Amino acid sequence: MELEFLGTGAGSPAKFRNVSAVALKLLDEVNAVWLFDVGEGTQHQILRTTIRPRKVERIFITHLHGDHIFGLPGFLSSRSFQSGEEIRPLTIYGPKGIADFVKISLKVSQTHLSYPLSFVELTEDGVVFEDNKFKVSCCHLDHRIECLGYRIEEKDHPGELLIDKLRAEHVPSGPIYGRIKAGETVTLEDGRVLHGVDYIGAPQKGRVVTILGDTRQTPGILTLAKNADVLVHESTFGKGEARLARNYYHSTCIQAAKIAQKAQVKQLLLNHISARYVGALATQLERDARSIFANTRVVKDFEVIDIPFKKKGSDF
Amino acid sequence: MELEFLGTGAGSPAKFRNVSAVALKLLDEVNAVWLFDVGEGTQHQILRTTIRPRKVERIFITHLHGDHIFGLPGFLSSRSFQSGEEIRPLTIYGPKGIADFVKISLKVSQTHLSYPLSFVELTEDGVVFEDNKFKVSCCHLDHRIECLGYRIEEKDHPGELLIDKLRAEHVPSGPIYGRIKAGETVTLEDGRVLHGVDYIGAPQKGRVVTILGDTRQTPGILTLAKNADVLVHESTFGKGEARLARNYYHSTCIQAAKIAQKAQVKQLLLNHISARYVGALATQLERDARSIFANTRVVKDFEVIDIPFKKKGSDF
Ligand SMILES: [Zn+2]
Numbered sequence: 112m113e114l115e116f117l118g119t120g121a122g123s124p125a126k127f128r129n130v131s132a133v134a135l136k137l138l139d140e141v142n143a144v145w146l147f148d149v150g151e152g153t154q155h156q157i158l159r160t161t162i163r164p165r166k167v168e169r170i171f172i173t174h175l176h177g178d179h180i181f182g183l184p185g186f187l188s189s190r191s192f193q194s195g196e197e198i199r200p201l202t203i204y205g206p207k208g209i210a211d212f213v214k215i216s217l218k219v220s221q222t223h224l225s226y227p228l229s230f231v232e233l234t235e236d237g238v239v240f241e242d243n244k245f246k247v248s249c250c251h252l253d254h255r256i257e258c259l260g261y262r263i264e265e266k267d268h269p270g271e272l273l274i275d276k277l278r279a280e281h282v283p284s285g286p287i288y289g290r291i292k293a294g295e296t297v298t299l300e301d302g303r304v305l306h307g308v309d310y311i312g313a314p315q316k317g318r319v320v321t322i323l324g325d326t327r328q329t330p331g332i333l334t335l336a337k338n339a340d341v342l343v344h345e346s347t348f349g350k351g352e353a354r355l356a357r358n359y360y361h362s363t364c365i366q367a368a369k370i371a372q373k374a375q376v377k378q379l380l381l382n383h384i385s386a387r388y389v390g391a392l393a394t395q396l397e398r399d400a401r402s403i404f405a406n407t408r409v410v411k412d413f414e415v416i417d418i419p420f421k422k423k424g425s426d427f
Numbered sequence: 428m429e430l431e432f433l434g435t436g437a438g439s440p441a442k443f444r445n446v447s448a449v450a451l452k453l454l455d456e457v458n459a460v461w462l463f464d465v466g467e468g469t470q471h472q473i474l475r476t477t478i479r480p481r482k483v484e485r486i487f488i489t490h491l492h493g494d495h496i497f498g499l500p501g502f503l504s505s506r507s508f509q510s511g512e513e514i515r516p517l518t519i520y521g522p523k524g525i526a527d528f529v530k531i532s533l534k535v536s537q538t539h540l541s542y543p544l545s546f547v548e549l550t551e552d553g554v555v556f557e558d559n560k561f562k563v564s565c566c567h568l569d570h571r572i573e574c575l576g577y578r579i580e581e582k583d584h585p586g587e588l589l590i591d592k593l594r595a596e597h598v599p600s601g602p603i604y605g606r607i608k609a610g611e612t613v614t615l616e617d618g619r620v621l622h623g624v625d626y627i628g629a630p631q632k633g634r635v636v637t638i639l640g641d642t643r644q645t646p647g648i649l650t651l652a653k654n655a656d657v658l659v660h661e662s663t664f665g666k667g668e669a670r671l672a673r674n675y676y677h678s679t680c681i682q683a684a685k686i687a688q689k690a691q692v693k694q695l696l697l698n699h700i701s702a703r704y705v706g707a708l709a710t711q712l713e714r715d716a717r718s719i720f721a722n723t724r725v726v727k728d729f730e731v732i733d734i735p736f737k738k739k740g741s742d743f
């Protein structure tokens with residue numbers, strides 16, 4: 112599980128930061144990639160990575176400002192031109208209006224996609240998507256336009272069978288191992304009774320990633336970020352600019368750090384960095400945030416952040 | 428007068444060729460830049476040039492395929508964020524549907540432009556725009572979707588006053604020079620009668636640039652390209668692929684060269700180059716076209732082509 116940042120800028124593309132897009136790479140988990148926002152030029156950025164558009168099965172849109180959606184029609188069209196095996200269906204989640212925008216763009220350009228495309232327009236906070244491996248939920252944020260944040264929760268992995276322990280106790284291997292792993296109580300030929308629960312390791316806690324859209328500080332952020340492994344939070348403004356941030360419906364690096372601390376996340380990644388913050392100024396943004404929440408990074412375009420499992424048995 | 432190619436690829440962005448966009452730089456002539464097509468990422472390409480978005484006053488769209496228009500909403504939005512002096516109005520010319528696409532994109536994203544934007548939807552062949560310096564006309568081409576080509580004609584510059592000749596004949600300078608330049612017949616104090624027409628150089632022929640959209644071979648191309656200084660012609664396919672080209676409503680480099688010859692243009696620039704033609708293959712495309720029309724170039728992204736005046740007095 113990795114995050115790959117495709118666009119970490121704010122508003123308009125700048126020389127070193129494209130407009131918003133983040134890829135959540137779930138290759139080991141479900142052999143797929145999910146995108147969060149698709150600003151103009153996202154498909155160009157993807158060309159410079161190892162991400163294959165055909166693997167993008169879900170796209171989550173935070174809000175409909177141009178710097179978050181204008182790359183969508185082009186990405187969808189180009190994904191259609193991929194040759195080879197059949198292209199998997201794609202689902203787009205986002206605020207009301209996203210379907211209209213995409214449908215009209217494809218209609219005007221007479222683009223006929225080679226794969227099924229569906230839309231889930233989100234009007235209420237709650238679960239957006241769930242299967243046996245992941246649950247995604249959304250919560251409204253506070254931006255000038257309707258805006259959502261997403262919390263992606265990986266389901267816990269059940270504990271592994273403690274084969275070494277079984278062998279040490281001379282339990283003969285065979286189908287009985289399967290029953291023990293399933294947690295059953297079994298009786299061996301020699302009369303011993305084994306309880307499955309004694310031979311299964313601690314379950315592996317699933318990971319949690321929180322990706323926000325543009326937002327002022329609002330209670331929904333805490334709901335989304337609580338105990339997350341990674342919180343991706345916008346930082347359009349810097350220290351001492353809380354008032355500006357509020358006026359423009361954005362946040363400062365300090366506000367992001369404070370909420371990261373309050374939500375007890377493991378790592379804070381700051382994105383949506385204004386073109387005003389280049390070089391040393393971006394470093395300062397990071398330094399200011401770290402004075403409050405140490406494990407903070409101002410991410411760059413093409414930066415890849417690994418999200419490791421929590422240490423086994425940690426009861427986080 | 429220069430052409431700057433911002434995207435010379437076909438269909439989808441490739442590593443070294445973005446999707447379609449060409450800038451006609453008229454800085455000396457009218458202190459403005461005109462764009463022809465605005466594929467996704469055009470604003471990103473412009474960031475790497477000296478073109479200032481605020482100077483783009485007219486945008487001509489050839490057709491509504493995504494690789495020719497998906498960069499339009501983003502370009503228009505970013506142009507709005509330019510600070511400084513008031514931003515000049517912008518007019519978009521193109522096939523029916525272009526206004527809807529732009530308006531809906533701006534509405535969905537709640538983008539409020541800081542300058543007046545107007546649309547001229549073109550349904551018939553003929554003059555699209557005319558002022559005292561330029562005339563632009565369009566003609567329908569033959570693509571799968573309605574598609575236009577444009578002919579940009581610079582008006583002739585009147586001949587200059589032959590000051591050296593007047594001096595050689597000891598005509599005293601003064602307001603009389605203005606009357607002579609205006610073509611009047613004047614009587615000097617010493618009784619001599621001068622005819623203005625004898626003291627005015629040959630008029631400077633205006634230049635003609637023809638920019639096509641995607642197209643099969645069709646008579647409209649000749650109308651647009653006749654005697655042009657530069658013809659920008661698509662070359663999606665190569666030698667020996669006329670059938671493929673026809674099936675996909677495109678042209679080959681050979682077809683482009685033949686029409687350049689027939690129309691007696693001065694220079695042929697091939698664009699809309701498929702990603703299949705990289706490196707040596709693109710060179711081959713150029714070589715094949717040159718076997719028929721010598722002054723041919725396969726243009727690259729960011730290539731700037733100067734369009735000089737014709738030699739004075741040449742009666743082209
Ligand atoms: Zn934004």
Ligand SMILES: [Zn+2]
Binds near residue numbers: 438447495699
């Ligand atoms: Zn095209």
